[in-house]
Amino acid sequence: MLANLLIGLREGLEAALVVSILVAYLVKSERRELLPRIWAGVGIAVAVALAFGAALTFGPRGLTFEAQEAIGGTLSIVAVAFVTWMIFWMSTAARGLGAELRGQIDKAAEGGRWSLVVVAMLAVGREGLETALFLWAATQAGTRDTVGSVTPTWEPLVGAMLGILVAVALGYLIYRGAIRLNLTVFFTWTGAFLILVAGGVLAYGLHDLQEAGILPGLHNLAFDVSDAIPPSSWYGTLLKGVFNFSPATTWLEATAWVLYVVPVGALFLLRTRSTRPARPSRQLQEH
Amino acid sequence: MRKTPIAARTLVASVTALAVVPMLAACTENASSGEDGKKGGDARTLSVGSSADACELSATKAPAGTLSFDVTNTGSDVTEFYLLGADGLRIVGEVENIGPNLTKKLTVNAPEGDYFTACKPGMVGEGIRAPFTVTHSEQEQQVSASDQELIDQAQANYRAYVQDQSAQLLEKTKEFVQLYEGGKDDEARGLYPVAREHWERIETVAESFGDLDPKTDAREADVDFAAGEKWAGWHRIEKDLWPQGAKGYTALKPAERTTYGDDLLANVTELDKRIQATGPDALTYPIDAIANGSIGLLEEVANGKITGEEEAWSHTDLWDFQANVDGARVAYEGVQGLLEAKDPALAEELTAKFDALQAVLDQYRDGDGFVLYTALEPADTKKMTDAVNALSEPLSKLTAAVTS
Numbered sequence: 001m002l003a004n005l006l007i008g009l010r011e012g013l014e015a016a017l018v019v020s021i022l023v024a025y026l027v028k029s030e031r032r033e034l035l036p037r038i039w040a041g042v043g044i045a046v047a048v049a050l051a052f053g054a055a056l057t058f059g060p061r062g063l064t065f066e067a068q069e070a071i072g073g074t075l076s077i078v079a080v081a082f083v084t085w086m087i088f089w090m091s092t093a094a095r096g097l098g099a100e101l102r103g104q105i106d107k108a109a110e111g112g113r114w115s116l117v118v119v120a121m122l123a124v125g126r127e128g129l130e131t132a133l134f135l136w137a138a139t140q141a142g143t144r145d146t147v148g149s150v151t152p153t154w155e156p157l158v159g160a161m162l163g164i165l166v167a168v169a170l171g172y173l174i175y176r177g178a179i180r181l182n183l184t185v186f187f188t189w190t191g192a193f194l195i196l197v198a199g200g201v202l203a204y205g206l207h208d209l210q211e212a213g214i215l216p217g218l219h220n221l222a223f224d225v226s227d228a229i230p231p232s233s234w235y236g237t238l239l240k241g242v243f244n245f246s247p248a249t250t251w252l253e254a255t256a257w258v259l260y261v262v263p264v265g266a267l268f269l270l271r272t273r274s275t276r277p278a279r280p281s282r283q284l285q286e287h
Numbered sequence: 288m289r290k291t292p293i294a295a296r297t298l299v300a301s302v303t304a305l306a307v308v309p310m311l312a313a314c315t316e317n318a319s320s321g322e323d324g325k326k327g328g329d330a331r332t333l334s335v336g337s338s339a340d341a342c343e344l345s346a347t348k349a350p351a352g353t354l355s356f357d358v359t360n361t362g363s364d365v366t367e368f369y370l371l372g373a374d375g376l377r378i379v380g381e382v383e384n385i386g387p388n389l390t391k392k393l394t395v396n397a398p399e400g401d402y403f404t405a406c407k408p409g410m411v412g413e414g415i416r417a418p419f420t421v422t423h424s425e426q427e428q429q430v431s432a433s434d435q436e437l438i439d440q441a442q443a444n445y446r447a448y449v450q451d452q453s454a455q456l457l458e459k460t461k462e463f464v465q466l467y468e469g470g471k472d473d474e475a476r477g478l479y480p481v482a483r484e485h486w487e488r489i490e491t492v493a494e495s496f497g498d499l500d501p502k503t504d505a506r507e508a509d510v511d512f513a514a515g516e517k518w519a520g521w522h523r524i525e526k527d528l529w530p531q532g533a534k535g536y537t538a539l540k541p542a543e544r545t546t547y548g549d550d551l552l553a554n555v556t557e558l559d560k561r562i563q564a565t566g567p568d569a570l571t572y573p574i575d576a577i578a579n580g581s582i583g584l585l586e587e588v589a590n591g592k593i594t595g596e597e598e599a600w601s602h603t604d605l606w607d608f609q610a611n612v613d614g615a616r617v618a619y620e621g622v623q624g625l626l627e628a629k630d631p632a633l634a635e636e637l638t639a640k641f642d643a644l645q646a647v648l649d650q651y652r653d654g655d656g657f658v659l660y661t662a663l664e665p666a667d668t669k670k671m672t673d674a675v676n677a678l679s680e681p682l683s684k685l686t687a688a689v690t691s
Contacts (some may be wrong), residue, residue, distance in 0.1 A: 003365045004386035057392075065380035134384050137391045144390065156389045169512055207310050211378055219376055220590065226411040231367045247411070250469075 004138070004156045006237040007114040008163020013130040013241030014197065016171030017125035018083065021190050024178035025090055028186065034116060041120030044127050057140070069212035072130060076205025079122040083198040084264060086119050087191050091271055126201070135160055167241070177190065188272050192233025195268060199261040200244030205251035210250060321432070331355065337385070338362040339677035342406035350424035351399045358382055358406075359390040366408045368393060370419070373401040374491060374583050377686075382383050383631055385408075397421045398690065400573035416497065423555045434625065437645035438574050438595040439576040445572050449489050453562040456485035464548040467524060480598075480635045480656060483521060488617070489608035490664050491580040492570070493558060497617070503554045506596065519550050522599070529600035574622060576688040581618035585613045587681055589675050593668055595660040605657035608671075610649055616641050619682070622689045633681060640678040647674045 004285075019042060026034050056063055138157035145152075178186055210218040226247040229236045239245040246253070331354050336343040339362040358368040365386055370379040370393065379402060380395035399421050405414035456490060459482035466475040486493060486504065494500045501509075503520040510518040524547055530536045539547065591597040592608040619637060627635045647670055652656050 001387075003363065004389070007365060007384050007386050063394075065378075065393065130384065133387070134389075135393070137389050138386070141389050153388050156386050159386065211381065214378070216679075218378070219586070231410040 001155055001159045005163040005166070006232065006234060007134065008131075008160035009166050010163070010237045010241040011127050012164040012167025013170065013238070014127070014201070014244070015124040016167045017174060017242065018194070019120055020088070020171035020175040021036050021194065022120060024175045024186075025190070026116075027179060028183065037114075038120045038165045041117040042124050044117075045121045045123075045125030047143070049125055049128030049132040050135075050265045052129055053136050057133065057136040066212045066214075067130070070214060072127070073142045073205045073208035073212065073214070075122065075126045076201050076208065079126045080198045080202045080205070080260070082115065082122050083194055083201070085115060086197075087194050087264075087268065088271070089115070091187050091191060117253065143248030165219060168185070175239065185270075191268050191272065192265070195261060195265050196243055196265075199257045200242075200259050203249070203257045204244040204246070207246065207250065207253050210252060215252065217250055217252045220251045222249050222251045224248040291372050309319060332357070332397055335359065335368055335404070336361050337368060337406035337408060337415075339364065339408050339518075340415070342368075342404065342417060344417070344419070347417065348420045348422055349397070351397060354395055354397050354421070356382075356393040356395075356404075357390055358385055360385045360387050362408050363387050363512055364409045366415075367410055369403075369405040369407070369414065370395055370397070371403040371405060371416075372579055373403075373495075373573060374579040375403050375497075376583065377579060380443050398575075399423045400459065400575055402541065403573060405509060413497075434628070437624045437628070440458065441574060441577060441625065442572050445577050445618065445621045446570070448621075449492050449570075449572075450563055451596060452485045452489045452614075453559045456482065456489075457555055457559040457624055459485065460552055461502070464552045467528070468541075468545050468548045470544075472528055476601070479521075479525065479528065479601060480603035483603075484606055484610040484613075485505065486521075487587075487607045488592040488614035489562075490611065491583040491662045492562065496558065496561060499554050503558070506599065508596070508599075511558070519547055520554070521551065523547055524551065525598065526600045529602075532600055532652075574625070575686050575690050577618050578689050579614045580680055581622075581685060582679075584615035584680050585675065587611050587671070589616075589679065593672055595663075595668075598660065602660040603650055603657070604660040605648070610646060612648065613643075615682075619685065622685070625689045626685070629691060633684060633688055636681045637678070637685070640681060644678050647671055 019038065022038055023035065026032060026038070068197065112113070138160050142152055142154040181189070204216050206215060209215040212252075224247065229239065229245075229247045231240065232249055237249065330346070331349055331352055333354065333356050334345045335356050335358040337358060337360050344356075347571045347689050354370075356368060356370070358366075359476055360366045362632055365384065367381060367383045367385065368391075369381045372379055374609060380393050382391045382393045385391045402419040402421060403416050404418045404419045407414035436666060461477065463475060463478045463482045466472075466478060490504075493504070504522070505518060506522050507518060507526065510516050512518070526533060526536070527539045527544070527547075530538060561568070564570065587613045592604050592611060595602065595604050619641065623634060623638075626637075648657075651663075651667070676691060
């Protein structure tokens, strides 16, 4: 039970975190009217993932291993781009808060509003296919015939669902906590946190592509701490779920992580440190 | 500039990408499971039971084509299942996240050849491995007659090379052990890198015997002393012959020397026995294994030899380096004829890069051998690394090119 619960928790955590930070941000900045877009993005991702998972599980055609890894890897890298955009969009839009510039910021952020749907969608959909395949497999386990020691059981599905529920609950707690912070602190912390999350997603995506043989260097490990942090332990699960930390990390993953986190982190710190409110780039042409 | 349409387009594009990518991606027929209630309706559908300490397959053979493995986790920890290439490194296919009591399916297109299956309970380590064979079938792509000739020839040549090197390794190991056990240290030191060359030339084949490799070629750093593992083999004796770098090292007594020496010889003898085997136990060298062997040997260079980790005490890393390159080159030349028919540009590039790497290595020759690793400056190792990397990149395409 616990093992399946931990898988559900791991798959659900990252999505729950990104979505809860987005929601907290919109609520804090009094843009509740944009919330439906987030839920739309989440809904689309869940529906698409479940539909494909079902088609691949029960249909006549399956995906080759390479294709599955290539989809996961590519979506991860796209997700990194969108989450990075989200970090900077939040910190830019934040400067107009409470000022009379709000209306203009909203206009400028109109493009951003649509991108919100995509961020939410990618956060959930990135691992959606893998999770959906896992859930359908768990469903099959409940309805299969008895062969030898293999008996039908609903335990895996219950475990996985509980894990996902725990992830959602944790996301909700983060949201409650974030709501209480003052704005400056909120942006600094959530931004820094999301940069670490995105760095992990990038490394994870590259690892998928290495496993599929699209990128080289799968067996050149930078470090391997599997003994100290077993991937199936609860803390291994949390580290993987939140930061996509892999106990056995290849050089390519480690290098990509550093090359992403350091410059983006530096840029982010520079921007949050400069307290000068940014002037909107375009003045309204209204007389 | 109105932003909405652009943003909307981005959105639409992303949604479409999410939906269409899987459709465009390589799809493959799901193998149908047994119909009419017949168990294991066809030979390409296998079932795997993965428990905490076992990895049970319904069969260890299947005809070439689209195989499907239904992997059921009968243990209490999360498990993974891998189908690996003949080198034990290349992932042909894998399924992850198989929770307890779950069954997940791995579907792969597998051509004829040797493979390994592995279950990884707890998702760590090498996993529980076993050899797996994919036999010839009509479903496979037909190879043209001239290609088949080239393939047969390449396999025969490579087998002869491996057997020859193994025989020489055995002969020189006997001699080396005799010198070492007889206390003739200087002569033993002289023979050590020369004997090991034969091992390094066929390292990928030697390593495929998971039981012999750790006993023979383990470095001190790779041994888990805490878990009670014992350290023996080439490098244990190496440390005893070159104790200068080891702090507080106690030299082995003559009786201990005999123990370690005899153990090394016994393992090398067993290795040679397996390599020279004929009949049903004979080793086969499928073309992709030969190509992967060439790639693997070059990876060995990059991972251990250039860093000076392999010969931590004797510093004779460059002998191993050269031997790995020899082996990689022989393996490559074995399939060169095939490659020239399929991708002449790649063949030309590989030949040039091999020559360039050899030219770099030749600068460090000293008498019959090489300079010691300790005599190298960072600039020297950088030069070597660059030459190795320049070769690895095109070499990594070799397997795909010759099996296409």
